[in-house]
Amino acid sequence: MLEHILTNDEVFVAPDWLKAQANLQDLEAEHARSIADPDGFWGAWAMRYAWFKPWEKVMEWDYPDHRWFVGGETNITLNALDRHADGANRNKVALIWIAEDGGERKLTYYELRRLVSQLASGLRNLGVEKGDRVVIYMPLTIEGVLSMLACARLGAVHSVVYAGMGVGALRDRIIDAGAKIVIAGDIGMRRGKGVDLRSIVDQAIEDLPLRHVVWFQRNVKAELGPRDIDFDELMAQSKPDVDPVPVDAEHPLYILYTSGSTGKPKGVVHVHGGYMIGTGYHLRHFYDVKDSDVFWATSDIGWVVGHSYIVYAPLVEGVTSVFREGAPDWPHPGVFWECVEKYGVNVMFTAPTAVRMFMKYGAGHVEKYDLSTLRLIAVAGEPLNPEAMRWAHKHLLGDGKRGFVADNWWQTELGGPAIATPIVKSAKPGAAGLPLPGVEAEVVDTDGNAVPKGKGGLLALKRPFPHMMRTIWGAHSRYEQYWSEIPGCYAAGDVASWDEEGYISVLGRSDDVLNVAGHRIGTADIESAMITHPAVAESAVIGVPDPIKGEAIKAFVVLRIAVEPSEEIRQSIIEHVRRELGPIATPSQVAFTEKLPKTRSGKIVRRLLKAQELGKDPGDLSTLED
Numbered sequence: 287m288l289e290h291i292l293t294n295d296e297v298f299v300a301p302d303w304l305k306a307q308a309n310l311q312d313l314e315a316e317h318a319r320s321i322a323d324p325d326g327f328w329g330a331w332a333m334r335y336a337w338f339k340p341w342e343k344v345m346e347w348d349y350p351d352h353r354w355f356v357g358g359e360t361n362i363t364l365n366a367l368d369r370h371a372d373g374a375n376r377n378k379v380a381l382i383w384i385a386e387d388g389g390e391r392k393l394t395y396y397e398l399r400r401l402v403s404q405l406a407s408g409l410r411n412l413g414v415e416k417g418d419r420v421v422i423y424m425p426l427t428i429e430g431v432l433s434m435l436a437c438a439r440l441g442a443v444h445s446v447v448y449a450g451m452g453v454g455a456l457r458d459r460i461i462d463a464g465a466k467i468v469i470a471g472d473i474g475m476r477r478g479k480g481v482d483l484r485s486i487v488d489q490a491i492e493d494l495p496l497r498h499v500v501w502f503q504r505n506v507k508a509e510l511g512p513r514d515i516d517f518d519e520l521m522a523q524s525k526p527d528v529d530p531v532p533v534d535a536e537h538p539l540y541i542l543y544t545s546g547s548t549g550k551p552k553g554v555v556h557v558h559g560g561y562m563i564g565t566g567y568h569l570r571h572f573y574d575v576k577d578s579d580v581f582w583a584t585s586d587i588g589w590v591v592g593h594s595y596i597v598y599a600p601l602v603e604g605v606t607s608v609f610r611e612g613a614p615d616w617p618h619p620g621v622f623w624e625c626v627e628k629y630g631v632n633v634m635f636t637a638p639t640a641v642r643m644f645m646k647y648g649a650g651h652v653e654k655y656d657l658s659t660l661r662l663i664a665v666a667g668e669p670l671n672p673e674a675m676r677w678a679h680k681h682l683l684g685d686g687k688r689g690f691v692a693d694n695w696w697q698t699e700l701g702g703p704a705i706a707t708p709i710v711k712s713a714k715p716g717a718a719g720l721p722l723p724g725v726e727a728e729v730v731d732t733d734g735n736a737v738p739k740g741k742g743g744l745l746a747l748k749r750p751f752p753h754m755m756r757t758i759w760g761a762h763s764r765y766e767q768y769w770s771e772i773p774g775c776y777a778a779g780d781v782a783s784w785d786e787e788g789y790i791s792v793l794g795r796s797d798d799v800l801n802v803a804g805h806r807i808g809t810a811d812i813e814s815a816m817i818t819h820p821a822v823a824e825s826a827v828i829g830v831p832d833p834i835k836g837e838a839i840k841a842f843v844v845l846r847i848a849v850e851p852s853e854e855i856r857q858s859i860i861e862h863v864r865r866e867l868g869p870i871a872t873p874s875q876v877a878f879t880e881k882l883p884k885t886r887s888g889k890i891v892r893r894l895l896k897a898q899e900l901g902k903d904p905g906d907l908s909t910l911e912d
């Protein structure tokens with residue numbers, strides 16, 4: 287795979303008509319301007335948005351802390367809702383929600399503002415104030431998006447937990463965020479069936495001192511406890527009378543938890559001001575969205591892509607954002623393309639794992655539909671393998687005549703794309719692309735020195751940009767770690783290489799973090815969940831190659847003395863992890879072993895397990911205990 291990436295000299299080029307109309311015409315010039323004069327560059331873009339109070343200074347950079355639009359006051363919903371609802375976009379469709387069974391709901395900017403204001407009013411009556419944290423555990427629905435925007439409008443900090451995470455994961459996040467209010471759904475829809483979310487929430491919050499739980503009950507109105515509130519009733523009792531609360535540009539907008547190399551999730555914090563400016567900029571310049579476009583990010587509000595590119599950037603920029611609940615291959619494998627035709631989607635943001643899945647089903651499911659509106663498919667989340675890229679060009683974009691596939695690399699911490707292949711540049715299969723405006727990225731050695739072109743090393747960023755995280759919630763030292771591992775750089779935690787033209791290929795993580803179907807999962811998260819199973823003494827988790835998911839989870843387990851290995855124990859361990867962390871973290875294989883390979887200092891050497899699993903050379907074994 288590595289050799290394949292490095293020696294491949296095939297390129298894909300966007301058709302001339304598409305290049306000619308691209309919003310970003312000259313990457314080099316735009317990039318140079320952003321680096322030479324970041325204040326002028328970002329300051330100019332920020333002028334298009336509405337502010338309660340203008341900023342005094344574009345940026346303050348006190349390594350490793352950075353602040354943007356210092357002294358300015360705004361509210362992201364002033365820009366995502368009011369700027370449009372009170373202007374020319376009043377009757378424009380803001381959101382199109384597609385149900386798994388094909389049902390739909392559309393809201394104009396005016397209608398959306400009204401509903402958000404109404405929910406914000408209801409939350410305010412429940413005591414939610416500026417700075418309070420609200421955890422949202424909702425299926426991918428209009429109500430999920432309303433919940434996010436209503437919090438933002440009040441200046442409250444939302445923390446969306448993907449409604450596929452398990453009991454332990456949800457509970458840890460509520461506690462870490464110090465949330466007193468949870469907004470939760472009772473069921474999610476997947477493959478035509480209701481997925482029970484209520485029992486996960488009930489178990490997660492059982493003994494937590496929450497003030498209220500707002501329940502979005504989709505079909506059955508259950509009997510509610512004393513601290514519970516019904517979402518629909520809350521809406522019915524509230525008037526749409528909440529204006530956006532002015533907040534400092536640096537006021538936290540949300541916390542989004544992601545995995546690191548320890549078992550405790552990291553609460554990445556993004557803010558109102560810089561986040562809106564940077565994600566909005568890239569919606570236009572990288573995702574190339576025009577005012578009349580229909581934009582579809584196939585992610586979920588539980589992930590950063592959903593925050594930035596289902597909700598905030600499209601709304602801030604006043605375009606139409608489509609989102610769809612449910613499985614990408616249900617009720618049939620062509621459903622995505624049916625939706626592209628039906629809604630006239632122009633730009634789609636999806637994941638390599640989805641492309642590989644469509645590839646597996648075959649082009650027949652695509653060819654039935656008219657995809658002539660679709661001109662750009664942006665993919666992110668994990669490396670896009672060359673085969674999938676070729677297939678997408680050929681079958682989704684008419685041999686590359688109708689459009690372009692653009693890889694883009696970013697992370698929860700970065701809020702928006704950082705390394706990518708804009709339309710005007712050639713795409714190299716296996717490479718994510720070039721640093722986007724505002725981004726100074728290099729491939730470096732452990733001292734922070736750039737490695738020669740053609741070589742590999744660690745992926746590092748040399749400076750912050752406005753939409754990059756400000757801190758890790760309640761643990762600023764964990765934020766500082768990102769900027770201290772490699773001298774003078776932000777360490778992305780990825781291994782990468784670059785070629786003579788500066789194209790960067792991201793090869794994988796440098797830490798013990800897996801990427802399963804584009805989702806980042808720490809081996810430590812899974813191992814700490816495993817250890818709470820009564821039969822498990824110790825465990826080590828590795829990623830093994832998977833044709834669709836990229837990586838699948840394999841766990842090695844040492845059982846407690848007197849516990850005999852059995853199929854029953856194996857299933858019970860798998861079920862336990864699933865319950866604690868959710869289906870995405872479920873190991874696909876569990877192997878019992880007597881011992882785990884360790885260093886003399888007692889650290890588990892996962893790389894040895896992995897080498898053994900893949901039949902590769904394990905490398906230097908001199909530090910091993912046994």
Ligand code: AMP
Pocket residue numbers: 544590665666667668669670693694695696697698699718778779780792793794795801804805806
């Ligand atoms: P997350 O924070 O969950 O979005 O995960 C970010 C991680 O996913 C990165 O650190 C990379 O390891 C991986 N990743 C994201 N986008 C890409 C891409 N376009 N190519 C290769 N790896 C990617």
